[in-house]
Amino acid sequence: MTQTAPTPDRALNTRLIKGLTFMMFMMFAMTTDSVGVIIPEVIREFDLGMTAGGAFHYASMSGIALAGLMLGFLADRLGRKPAIILGLALFAGAAFLFAVGRSFEFFLVLLFVSGAAIGVFKTAALALIGDISTSTKSHTATMNTVEGFFGVGAIIGPAIVAALLAGGASWKWLYVIAGVLSVGLILTALMVRYPTAVKTAAPPTDLKSTVRMMRDPYALAFSLGTMLYVGVETAIYVWMPTLLLGYDGPAVWVAVYALSIFFVLRAAGRFLGAWMMSRFRWTTVLVVASLAILICFAGSIAGGRSAAVWLLPLSGLFMSVIYPTLNSKGISCFAKAEHGAVAGVILFFTCVSAVLAPLAMGAVSDIFGAPIYGFVLATVLAAILFGALAVNAVLDPAKARLARFDDSQYGV
Template sequence: MSESERAPGGGNIGLIKGLTFMMFMMFAMTTDSVGVIIPQIIKSFDLGMTAAGSFHYATMSGIALGGVGLGFLADRMGRKFTIILGLSVFAVTALAFAFTSQFVGFLVLLFLSGAAIGVFKTGALALIGDISTSTRNHTATMNTVEGFFGVGAIIGPAIVAYLLASGASWKWLYVIAGVMCLGLIGSALAIRYPGAKVEAAARVDFKSVLRAARDPYALAFSLGAMLYVGVETAIYVWMPTLLAGYEGPGAFMALYALSIFFVLRAAGRFLGAWMLARLRWTLVLAICAAAILACFVGALVGGRQAAVFLLPASGLFMSIVYPTLNSKGISVFPKAEHGAVAGVILFFTCLSAVISPLAMGAVSDAMGGPVYGFVLATGLALVLACAAIANLLLDPAKARLAACDESEYAS
């Protein structure tokens, strides 16, 4: 049943938000634990770093293809159907980890679980528009949602560390996530969703995604998301390598640098939800992008003595950027197209999550050290900061956001 076939209105907004928060936290537990799982994969299967890195690339590829290929389902079949479909596939693949021991089998499951994430995430992102009261409220809600993603990124690696310390396999993380997913499916079935404004669901298909991908606003926000993800991956993929063996001032920070980054990123997203409900999003975005650039430049100029403090601190400023770009990129479109647009932005996001760390690794190998990968990341941060400042001065999306506030949220 499509959303347009249900009675509009209604729905318990609090329960819907809670479900959405838990979905993002649940899948972040798995996607952001890859960094601590890969060393175990290298050890178990005697692999090189490039081959073991496919654990990350398989998931990101699945999310990208699931988002861009099936994102239109949220608009055609309805948010509830799409979310339950994606959660169901994710639950099956996550629980299947308990019965798999082959490397290729793991990759297949990771790709399928990634595709499932792409499906239910686009449904959830479209649903945020249905429960928002304005484009500004949409952005604040998106930051809160991503805050729970940040919490999952902290919990997941902690669970893996506990499992390994107790002699258990890292695979049980996926089983835990699968069980949580079953609970989320039950909740999703029980919750009444608000009716979405979809007048032409029958015409929504993959071509809708292609039309959205050609829109200059969708492309601009997608490219912005790509730049941000390129900068962020430098931290959670390569910062541990950059700081490995550091014994200078603040050496204790090197041991916990990645954990500090994730904690600040999560905390910053909740703070960002509060800030963006009160300040111009263009101003907040420009300040945060400039602060990220300052952290990276300071890390290069000051060497590892500065990087050990500045790179983890960048998480506080990174926290706001992606959910804000994602929210504005989606909310400049009518709600009837939110699923398709979310799929487009998600595709570019995951594409960058694969390409950027590969490029940084290649540059580092060619030049002789991880610092050169951070030179590339700093270049991306410079472009991102310039784009954010230009966006502050020109505010090209202002008129379109105002039009959507009037047509999509006025009631």
């Protein structure tokens, strides 16, 4: 199998598709990663407890997880373009309804629906990355760039909410803004020419084939890897503000902006990761990054808040490359015709961890009486992640399979 040089029109179209994908990830990150800023307002507005207020996070994550598992195959069965447009249209509809919502329960339903919509268009977008990649290595580099734009959205979203609240407007307008962006993305998607679908003799993927894929050792291994990583990351954006609450040491300004610093470093690191993954062995990069994360967390436990105020935000730089790389390699271990389904499986495990890990850390903190104990659990997860990635770097069990798909799917 050989590759022909891309024509100017094809190269331009590929850039447009990448731009559309980047903007989709940035747009939905504006909403999902603004929940930490919105929840205190929701608690005050509806007179809720913290557990009930946290449902704003769990509702959207549950929608994404279920859609990833049960609807991820739509990207393979319907095609990337129809699945993306369907997901964006559903997301836009739910987002606009926030403007007329008045009850907490109504907002939870909208968050679940918008999460399901994200699950549909995100799995299609992830599958599309495989269609426009020239090798499994370029797939990983592109995935890091895509997640870099997600990181940018995670910075922009909370800033928009803060500006809305400062101006006396409701947090609900963030979703209306996201809805407007979704309409623009739908119009763009309608105009862009997508790559021709990969023809295969295998039957089209469906829910049953997705469930069977969960038993595949490669899909399961990469999914469990992303679960471990997300468990570590949620400790930062869910519980770090609580850990640093009341800190009055010499780095008080760092404590105030700790979460913003983490998000900025995570976004910057993902753009850097796109460069690194095209030049260095991915297994080595991941084991070095996971060791640095473990050092940051262990140092925060040993040195207390005076160390945590510096080390925990810094961990964002090292976390940046792990999730997009594991996601990319997991997807690349399958034929392009199955990329939507496997992306959905990995997304399911990701969102399950995003719900269960912060719950477990909160429970441990409650039992022992201080948030630092939740970070002890997170440090244990970081140690397991490092151990798993170290074994992966030595054995490289996916090497042969990735090489096979480089040849059969990309012609490398």
